[in-house]
Amino acid sequence: MNTTEAPLRVAVLGARGKVGREICKAVEAVSDMTLVAEIDAGDPIERLVESGAQAVVDFTHPDVVMGNLQFCIENGIHAVVGTTGFDDERLARLGELLAASPETGVLIAANFSIGAILMMRFAAQAAPLFESVEIVELHHPTKADAPSGTAGRTAELIAAARREANSPAMPDATSQEIDGARGADVDGVRVHSVRVRGLVAHQEVILGGLGETLTIRHDSIDRAGFGPGVLAGLRAIEAHPGLTIGLEHFLDLP
Amino acid sequence: MNTTEAPLRVAVLGARGKVGREICKAVEAVSDMTLVAEIDAGDPIERLVESGAQAVVDFTHPDVVMGNLQFCIENGIHAVVGTTGFDDERLARLGELLAASPETGVLIAANFSIGAILMMRFAAQAAPLFESVEIVELHHPTKADAPSGTAGRTAELIAAARREANSPAMPDATSQEIDGARGADVDGVRVHSVRVRGLVAHQEVILGGLGETLTIRHDSIDRAGFGPGVLAGLRAIEAHPGLTIGLEHFLDLP
């Protein structure tokens, strides 16, 4: 970071939500940013302009995020967005809005955990170089879906990388199976979902070839884990006008 | 061990099989035993008596093991047996034979890996003290059955311990599942079977309660891992006349 520059003026939308509060803390904890506004449902969005915010972080709700972003883009305020619910139509609409404000940047990311992003990226890169790849994801037992969204996405990335490389089918001689033992088949990749009290959110990708295995494991135990990723997004957003999908494009990776 | 005593005279039946060869090496490598006979299919079993064997190790075949044991018991030779296929009828027959030779000991064990035995024992002891228990077993992809026999047996021991302690059902809020994601249900315990090239035989039991997890993992990478368990069986067999099922009864555990 360039320490001679003035701190970036940041506002948080959804500032009283669980994630929003962590983001506020993270922004306040670093010296190259200033938290200038904490806005939540009921607060007038015009406060963004009054506060002189240069960039916002939006962890709100699919119902309000498009209005928030229209206001930001029209006022030349960059946005780092963790809210979900963007379909092709919404992305097209954002593209139009941004075309009229060509210096403004919007980053939309499904995951701000740097560890999770790298786990997916490394798993996909390594997948064609090994005979076998399986995923074990482990979560608290109050989770409704199995596998997790991250595990499903990881499996798709692995499958795509192997198709591209013409990787052969993975070896599996299972002929006697108690139903479910071999996990779910997601695009040809086996995914196993463990649910145990005391866990939070964990995932292991196990890749193996003759005589060796490579395991890439991500452990996330706290919403605070989103902080560094959001800060990375804020630090890079000015240099990336237009629409970016996925924080990985802002990380300095080869 | 009492170093003033003469070394125990040991013979190996099935000495040219994969496990048998490792057992021969293990016996030869220690100073309190002497390997006096290596016998395999086609060799006359009378060589046991000629060699002066005090104890045999039998890793042969269900078709021949009963004949081997009858010969051993009638000649007062102790036996440590890893061969499979013992049903109630066979065990009853061994009981009759041993009744007529009351100083002879026979140990029959499904598993001579000390690590696997302890994993199962500790898992069963701990299971009633946690809300959740699941099993992940990981093996090479040429394995035919899923889950592994060890995983199935571990699940049964866990289930029995929890029933005895009146443990409540494990928490699991899964409502949306891709088929198989939550693994196989073995006696109420979820078991996940990973098959990846480069693995040998591994198992993890994950136990969890509020804010903490306890994981017991066994990694077996070599048949040589049976050696220490067989030696422990040989060292204890003289002091345990009659029939013993399971090496755990010979290990010095509270």
Next chain:
Amino acid sequence: MNTTEAPLRVAVLGARGKVGREICKAVEAVSDMTLVAEIDAGDPIERLVESGAQAVVDFTHPDVVMGNLQFCIENGIHAVVGTTGFDDERLARLGELLAASPETGVLIAANFSIGAILMMRFAAQAAPLFESVEIVELHHPTKADAPSGTAGRTAELIAAARREANSPAMPDATSQEIDGARGADVDGVRVHSVRVRGLVAHQEVILGGLGETLTIRHDSIDRAGFGPGVLAGLRAIEAHPGLTIGLEHFLDLP
């Protein structure tokens, strides 16, 4: 638990401390106990009697705990104590007090995490059955001491178990070492201390013999992990009059 009995009346001393607050929540969350008093510095201890407490949990301070316990014992109130600082003199004094109130029970425990207690117990039991044992403990980087207290205690238990069993020295052919690579030597057991942001409190005991390893790992991510252990102490305290050191004596283990 016997559901026909009235709920146990529990008071918490140190109720506004970090651990105390979790204990209050844990007591309130179960149906076989009632939280009758939350007491902290400045509150009159006589409220214990007024509240009708049958048992207290004390997570206070070495300076006040002896006074608290004298009051409890003299009033026939059982105590489950997580406060530190008990030396031989203090334990002797508690013995005298309890002799005069023979139906009252006091449990003093350094660790209420059931997972940590089992990790130590299993590690000590298994240690004489393997050639090698090492400890890797992993904590957040704001921790002042290395190794952790739990790792030091685990190493001592392992060393004692191996001495008792006349286990030989562990194999180690290291002849070229960068200073510190092989960890700290605690009573002959190697202990490695990892300090990484994002970790909380974790420990792995790795035991190995020919061809196999057994790993016992404890992960603690939340003070709430003390809750189940404290509840177990409360449930058993009435049946254990006198002084007990260590929660393990109350857990139903062989």
Next chain:
Amino acid sequence: MNTTEAPLRVAVLGARGKVGREICKAVEAVSDMTLVAEIDAGDPIERLVESGAQAVVDFTHPDVVMGNLQFCIENGIHAVVGTTGFDDERLARLGELLAASPETGVLIAANFSIGAILMMRFAAQAAPLFESVEIVELHHPTKADAPSGTAGRTAELIAAARREANSPAMPDATSQEIDGARGADVDGVRVHSVRVRGLVAHQEVILGGLGETLTIRHDSIDRAGFGPGVLAGLRAIEAHPGLTIGLEHFLDLP
């Protein structure tokens, strides 16, 4: 691979060594190569030409490898080399020889394990994105050096990546340490060396930031693990004339 081409004609130098034998098996097991010569100490190297070898694999000895390579290069035979002992002088000499045979390729690699190469690469890429990075390497207890060569190399790559990114020093509040607990300091990166019977060669790189950790683990249990890397080298060598240091340059990574 292009299945319409004739199989690559491969010779192995050091064919009766431990690694050499595994390489011979690996070459024989695939359909796009033919093993045309197995050469070891005492065999005339001219057999390479007679056999029509297009590429050799050299796992021999520093004393003979330069002679082997001179012969190969002068005869236009590509070489994939796992033998050690190449200093700047030797590399310069190879450069001269290759200048005179511009279509011949020589690959020199310290490590043919694809898993180990990826572990090092991913660790170095991720290191600047996290606050903390430490290495735990685990090996059999007959190993002489601690840390392992791979761990030392990994630490250097991590340190270089963090210097380049101006990463701040890692957090570490340790103020009370039993000597060695915090491991060896290799270029500012802490490395812990575990030595336990039953292990082979394993390494874990643990990276952590607020609320999350990323762990990259490599397990190598068999020399056969070199096979796929050597085959990858053989398949790519024709397309890479000149001198290449490190198999990573041949793997299809972004």
